[in-house]
Structure formats: structure tokens, C-alpha cells
Amino acid sequence: MPDLHSHAHPLTGASSDYAALLDAVGDARFVLIGEASHGTHEFYRERARLTQFLIEAKGFSAVAVEADWPDAYRVHRFVRGLNGDNTAEEALGDFQRFPKWMWRNTDVQAFVEWLRGHNERTSQAKVGFFGLDLYSLHRSMDAVVAYLQGVDPDAAERARERYACFDPFGLNPQAYGYATEAGAAEPCEEQAVEQLVDLQRRAPELVRDGLLDEDEYFYAEQNARLALNAESYYRSMFQRQETSWNIRDTHMAQTLEALDEHLTGQGQQARIVVWAHNSHLGDARGSAMSWERDELNLGQLTRQRWPESTFIIGQTTYSGTVFASNDWGSPGQVKAVKPGLNASVEAQLHQVDLPTYWLDMRSPQVYGALNTKQLQRFIGVIYRPQTERWSHYVMTSPAAMYDALLHVDTTRALTPLDADTAPDDAEEDVPETYPTGEYPTGE
Template sequence: MTDPLQTAARPLTGASRAYDALLERIGDSRFVLIGEASHGTHEFYRARARLTRRLIQERGFTAVAAEADWPDASRVNRWVRGGGEDGSAQEALGDFTRFPRWLWRNEDVRRFVAWLREHTRRHPGQEAGFHGLDLYSLHRSMRAVTEYLEGVDPGAAARARERYACFDGSGGDPQTYGHAAEHGHQEPCEAAAAAQLLELQRRGPDPARGPLGGDDLFSAQQNARLVQNAERYSRAVFRGRGEAWNIRDTHMAGTLAALVAHGEAQGRPQKIVVWAHNSHLGDARASEMGWARGELNLGQLTRERWPDSTFILGQTTHHGSVTASGGWDQPARVQQVRPGLPGSLEERLHAVGGDFWLDLRSPEVAGALGEEVLQRFIGVIYRPGTERQSHYVPTRPADMYGALLHFDGTTALVPLDATAGAEEEGEVPETYPTGL
């Protein structure tokens, strides 16, 4: 009997035109969420960049929203738009200093960011921004809020510093703060963070800052919102994975909605590509995350808010190599990815042969991948010795994604830094504590 997946598979040759049929399948979607099965695979980053370039050039997409923190990505966004003091894409990525630096400081992202700046230069009025959705930059975001206010209202800056001084008792460590506040050793800073966000939300743009004044205020508001949610996240980590995960992904969904509202308020309809891990973008309702652990995610929330405008694209691999760490704050290294477990989604796709994409909305593919199957998720940490327990989750792939890209054998991405393990003092590592 012919395997329906072999009949439905569309080969990926490496040429940009190989994505023509996929772009037609994406159609008029305003939100294209492109996932990855690991944070350290070159082919995933390359395919995502190729698709994103075409969505910007041919479909008028206005922004990339990534699983990165707002202030770190803001430096990239300024450079892409011709501002800031950086002289290159690599310099513009310079604020990505926390573990795992290779998540965004790698050759594939550097090349894409350089292309994005060139596109903006050549097509004024059709620029596409680069923004961060995540919430790990608690202290950097506090600094960004006070620095903005120093330039427009020193009195408001003094009030912000007074409110944010609540966090000083933890020695600048969000994990120490979260533990102390959750266990009654320190007064929670929730009210102070909420008050600062409310004051910023009541401000109007500063006319003296020119046409970008509204963007500057919006960025400050997003940083204040990040502080509020990072405070909640820091405490929730000590109450269990599920609550902390939900705070994080709800924050990412809220940031995406804020980007849409801000862009539309400026008279430009928004179409956004989202870059994040499969675990954040594949609809959580179709995995054990949702049906057993009570976790939601960004893909689910985006589908729920914009059901007719959201297209989710997952990426998988069967074997190869990956850039990953063996533990928190350890240097990145190239590791061998074991072949997919027997009976897993990865083994099922490996049997088709080669690199290809599948339309999961076609009846034959939905029928073949609609049942529960193990799916592999590798974050910034890879533990092949406990792979089944550490990296596989039961899922229903046809309900998680609209399409799948499968690269059968993959290679590790190349970090920009020779060593990429050290954590910036005073901030939580990106993806902590899940690694995703």
C-alpha cells in the first residue's frame, strides 16, 4: 500500500523557488508562525530566513517577532531602520549577551539581519521591523524605562527608579528575587511594577522627539510591561513549570497583539512572521502540554485570537548535529542528534526519504498524522542519554501545525562567539528553566 505521506511530500531542493507551493498554501494569512525542533540547527534557521524574505518582499509582511527579549531586539530594530551607532549586523546583535548567546548571535541570523537592513534601505516605506517577544530582560528593561524617562521627564524617571528600587534587595538576581518574594522573605514588587506601567500607558508621545517619539514611548511601555510580567514569572517559577510557562507565552502573545495595535494606529496594517521553537508555536491543545499539563502557548493564543489569519509551520529532523549545551550556563558545543525513536514522528518522516514539506491540512496527510505520536523537542540543552524523558512529548501533529518542513539530516548552526556559555550577571538565562 502506498504511503500517503510519500505521495503528498513536496521536495525541498534548497532553491528559494522550492517554497512556491508553500507560499500559495499560506495564502493571505497575516500571521505566519515558523517553528523549529531545536534552537541550534542551521537548516531550520536558513529555511526560516528564506521564507521570511519572500514574505516580506512578495506579501508585504511588516515585522519579524522573535523568541527574544524586547530591549535586545530593539537594538537590532534600530540598526535595521538605519539608526543607532552599530556598524554591522554583528554589532547590532551585541545585546544578546545572556546564555544561550548562540540562539540569536549566529551566522544565519547575522545574514538575515544584514539583508533586512539592505531591504529597508532599498525600499523606504516597506521596511520590516525586528522585535522581541520574550520576558527575561528584567533589569535591562528597567534601565530602558528609566533612560527613556530621563530624556523626556526627569521627575517621572525619579519615580520609576524609586519603584524599581523594590528589586534591589535581591542583589540584582531575578531568581533570588523570585524565591525571596514567593517564600515571604521579601515584599513582592508586583504593585510597583504595575504602577510604573500604568503611568507610562497614560503618557503621550513627546513632540520634541519628532516622528519617532511615538515609537520611543511604545518601546518604553513594552519594557515596563515586560518588567511587570517578568516579576510575576520570577515568582511563578517556584510554584511549578505550568504556571510560569503560561505567564511567559501569554506575555509573548500580548506583545504580538501590542505590535499589531501600534502599527495599525500608525496607519499601516500589520503582517507578522513569528520565529520561535515548535513548543511555543505548535498549538498546545494538540500536545500533552495542553491536554495533560494545562499549558497553553503562543501558537494556540494566536490561533484563538486570529483564527482565519494564522498559519503555523513546524520544522523537524531525524538525525544530524546540533549546537547545544549539556547544562545551564555551559558552553555551546556541537552534539550528534540521535536518529528518531522507533514509532516517533521523526522516524515516520524519515521513512518518506529526503527533505520535503507536507500540507497538514490536506485530508490524506491529516489522516496519516492526526493520531497521537511522540515528537522530539530539543531546546538549548540536549541530553541524548535521557532523550525519551528529556525531549519527546506525545502530540497530534496535524492539529499542531498547518504544514511541516522536514530536513532529514541536519547540521549545527555556527555561533558568532567562540565560547557561548557565560551568562550576563544579573539576568535570568534565556529559556530558563525549560530550555525551550
């Protein structure tokens, strides 16, 4: 087996840590930075640190994250100086869906504060912050109506009438999905399509007349597109698991493409950093997600859409602690992470015997060592160490999933902003779909 230690780039906290990685990124316009869990401080810290270098040294113009579109757009307005929030913590206030700690934590707060300061200092185009996910069905419908109410009350009333199709199910999209798949109710797909088409048809008129500036129209259009895709997603939850997973990641890829087109249309060279879990960003074609379950993901779709312009970075750990929950909707807690299993990529990376480092997967020696099929751990917002092998490990070929791999051998749990991390009574507190095991733990 090749000696990975001789090919490892140690990370010490120095400003030069990522110089070689930035060189490896080259002219890529999409840098996807993953994480092996949603509750690890070092993953958030290093991802933010690397993103700062990409913004300052390579002119990246947007950060797109695995978060709901309306919630992230409040942060976007804050970092661009466009809303009334006075602090980063206030700007993160719309992240109330379980798990709140995924975005309401001290590491994200620090990055949002940095991004606001960067935008105030820069003479270049300001960097935006956007969400890619699709869980905000009702909030997005409300946002569409609200924007139309401000520019065309008649159009807002038409939108209300179309979206009223969802009213019998209250704020529970799962109830809608179950009823429509069981044949107890008619799907609302046609109404969601009509609303998106109506908004798109009027785009030249709305933007030309100044009724909505380009950014605000884009926000409204994306909310209408989200409502359409979320309608399909919630119906698919009662079909095969891979169906809902594929709808979700396809939506994220569509949103990324729309964001690229929007920024390019504003005269910018769109360069976008994407933050999401390894299971979304590591190319699914290099794992059992594709080999056994016909699942695709955002990393695969991005590579296929922009093969020469995509660079994927995964993050892993061997042991430590993580902030996670026992069950969906339960309060989070600090949990011990078991050492990586034998025959896992985590165990192999542990043998390098460095606390923190990164590997270039395109190096022939590294590629040869990490292109074999081996177990890889995925911890989502739930961590079940008692069933870890079945709940959290997937067979992968890491070198096929990532262009670079960042390993922190011993990690610690992130720090939430909220003492009580149980979910509020919000509409979209529903289990997500995951690529591993029977439990919702793999994302």
C-alpha cells in the first residue's frame, strides 16, 4: 500500500495551509466542500476557512448551502447589508426547522459575520449566501404570494387560489404526500406548475418596470420552483426511498444551475462554493448509493453538468465527539464518536498519524490507495453508535467521490446557539431521506 504520510499536506493553522489546495482547485468555478457529519466543529471551521481563501484569493461570488431557500436568503440580505438584522445571530433566526444546530451554531455565526465584513470592505461584487434545499414548501408559497402582493394584488390572489389546493392538509406536507399517494386527494402539481409558469411568463414585465429588481424576482421565482419540486418530493416519500432522494438532490442541482445563470446574467463570473454533507457532494457514482440503490446526488450532477469546472472536497474524522440526536426531532447532545471501523477509509487515514491534513486524490499514489472499495462513515443529524455499522457506513471508492480529502483525526462537537435544540412546531419538521440503513442518519 502506498505511504500516504509522504503525500499528506499538514494543516497547522498557518495562512499558507491551503496554498497547494488552491493551486489544485485552479480555475474550477464550483468547489463543493463536504462534511462527514452535521455536528462537527472542525468540519465547519475548516470549510469556512477554505471558503474565505476562495473568496479572497480566487474571487468566488456565492456560497450555496444545504439549507432552505427562504432561511438562507435572510442571511443573504444580511451579508449584503439589505435587511434590518443587526447581528449574524439575528440573521440566522429563520433556521427553526429541526435540526436548528446545523446552521444556528457558533461556527456559522462567525462565518456570516466575516462575510458581512468582507462585503463591506470589498470594492468588488459582494458575495451572496443561498440555500439549495426544498423543505420550505409552505414558507416558499407564502413568499411567492407576499412578493406578488407588493407588485400585483390580482396576481397574488391567483397564487393564493392555486396554492389553496394544499390547505386541507394544514402545515403538514407529509399528510399531503400520504393522502395523494393513497388516492384520497388529488395532487396539487398542476397548480404549482401553473404558478411557476405564470411568474416566469411575467418576468420581463416585472423586472423591466422595476416592480421587482432582478435579485428579488430571482428569489420569488426560486420559491415558486421550490414549491413545485417540494410537492413532488413529499408525494415521493411514500414511494421507493431512492425516488425522494433523487428528487431532492436534483432540485439542489437545478437551484445551483439557476444561481449560476442568475449571477452570470448580472455580469459576474459565477464561482460558487457549495456546503453540504459528504453524501450529497461526494460523487454518488463512486459509492453503493449508485452501485446498489440507483441514487444520484448533487456532486454527481455538478460534475456531469460542469466536468472541467467542478472540484469536490470531502472531510473525514477517525474519532472524537459530535453534536447529534438520538431520534428525529429529539434535542441534540454531545455524543462520543467511535473510532473508525477496521477496513474503513477512516481507519486508513488514521494510520497517516497526523492530526489534520489533506490529500490530493489526483496524485497517482493517493488515487491508487483510495480507489479501492472500502467502508466510509456518514453521520447525519442522528447518530446511533449501537448500530453504527449498519446505520452509518457505506461501501465507497473515495478517490472516485472526491478530488481532495481533508482529514481531522480527532474532532469535537460544534456549539449550538440555542440551549434548547428541539424543533419548534414548524411545518417542515419531517424526517429527511438518507442513503444509509433504515435510520435517518446517513446525511
